[in-house]
Amino acid sequence: MLPHRSPRLRYLINMTNGLAISVLDLVGMHTGESAGSAIARSVDLAQHVERLGYTRFWLAEHHSIKGLACSATAVLIGHVAAATKTIRVGSGGVMLPKHAPLIVAEQFGTLEAMFPGRIDLGLGRAPGGDFQTMRALRRDLQQTGDEFPELLEELRSYLGPAKPGQAVKAIPGQGSNVPITLLGSSGFSAQLAGMLGLPFAFAAHFAPEYLYAASRLYRERFRPSDVLQRPYMMVAVQVIAAETDAAARRLFTTPQQRFLRLIRNQPVELLPPVDSMEGLWQDFERAAVESKLSAAIVGSNATVRAGLEKLVSETAADEVIVVTDTYDHADRLRSYERVAAVAKQPGIAA
Numbered sequence: 001m002l003p004h005r006s007p008r009l010r011y012l013i014n015m016t017n018g019l020a021i022s023v024l025d026l027v028g029m030h031t032g033e034s035a036g037s038a039i040a041r042s043v044d045l046a047q048h049v050e051r052l053g054y055t056r057f058w059l060a061e062h063h064s065i066k067g068l069a070c071s072a073t074a075v076l077i078g079h080v081a082a083a084t085k086t087i088r089v090g091s092g093g094v095m096l097p098k099h100a101p102l103i104v105a106e107q108f109g110t111l112e113a114m115f116p117g118r119i120d121l122g123l124g125r126a127p128g129g130d131f132q133t134m135r136a137l138r139r140d141l142q143q144t145g146d147e148f149p150e151l152l153e154e155l156r157s158y159l160g161p162a163k164p165g166q167a168v169k170a171i172p173g174q175g176s177n178v179p180i181t182l183l184g185s186s187g188f189s190a191q192l193a194g195m196l197g198l199p200f201a202f203a204a205h206f207a208p209e210y211l212y213a214a215s216r217l218y219r220e221r222f223r224p225s226d227v228l229q230r231p232y233m234m235v236a237v238q239v240i241a242a243e244t245d246a247a248a249r250r251l252f253t254t255p256q257q258r259f260l261r262l263i264r265n266q267p268v269e270l271l272p273p274v275d276s277m278e279g280l281w282q283d284f285e286r287a288a289v290e291s292k293l294s295a296a297i298v299g300s301n302a303t304v305r306a307g308l309e310k311l312v313s314e315t316a317a318d319e320v321i322v323v324t325d326t327y328d329h330a331d332r333l334r335s336y337e338r339v340a341a342v343a344k345q346p347g348i349a350a
Contacts, residue, residue, distance in 0.1 A: 058092030090120025109173025319343025
């Protein structure tokens with residue numbers, strides 16, 4: 001087992017000379033596929049990218065979305081961590097307004113006790129979900145996300161050292177110092193992460209329009225802390241790498257179809273790639289999907305390298321969280337292999 005490290009050291013060990021790359025997985029399902037089969041595929045992916053040298057494997061949180069099997073995020077993290085040995089495993093992320101901070105602290109404190117030095121707690125502020133889903137989660141239906149700083153402060157009190165007179169303690173959890181990363185798709189979490197001296201991850205895989213403003217804001221507002229002495233910026237982005245640009249663009253029609261179905265409020269199972277999206281969408285739908293996926297990096301190794309270089313140059317990203325959703329698992333594994341090979345090449349890291 002890995003020795004316990006302070007939160008600051010647990011981030012510094014990932015600051016290498018090369019470009020740090022990680023994975024965000026939504027546990028996508030095929031039409032008619034069981035959740036167990038999709039989860040087994042995610043475990044295989046985690047083991048694969050661990051061998052390739054990826055830094056972390058994060059799992060998203062989504063509820064009541066047909067086609068995604070990532071609702072019980074903490075359970076999935078434990079399952080993946082048990083099937084791997086060295087890669088960091090965490091949430092990308094837990095939507096804190098949906099949960100009692102004490103429960104989150106207990107869950108991740110337990111995970112940290114089971115897998116010391118390997119657990120990440122990525123936190124988002126979106127209330128998320130429709131009215132019925134929010135009601136089923138038993139959360140305040142009036143929440144807007146503005147209460148996130150207070151919830152975060154409460155959560156950190158359960159993960160840090162116990163204070164004199166503290167009536168409620170997270171056991172396990174208290175004193176575990178599980179590393180926290182703030183996730184966001186706007187400037188709110190960027191500012192908060194900067195002011196608190198925490199790592200920040202931007203969700204450019206679905207909200208690229210605010211990426212550059214948020215990256216500047218995070219660095220401008222950053223204040224050194226016990227966790228970080230300098231900013232640590234992660235960017236999540238869609239990436240598909242294949243032998244040729246044309247082959248990659250064809251594979252990319254799978255996530256394009258997913259986003260098209262999402263805006264139509266349809267199930268988002270993984271669909272086979274198509275030769276062309278023409279005829280599948282209307283002009284306004286095409287514009288909406290292309291806007292959501294405008295930060296995607298799709299192509300051959302050379303094209304992916306150029307895309308990563310541009311992304312890192314313009315955002316000063318310390319780490320890229322790669323989101324790759326192809327229909328065939330083998331294509332996904334090969335894409336992550338290609339990205340790993342590119343990331344090892346000199347000259348990409350900021």
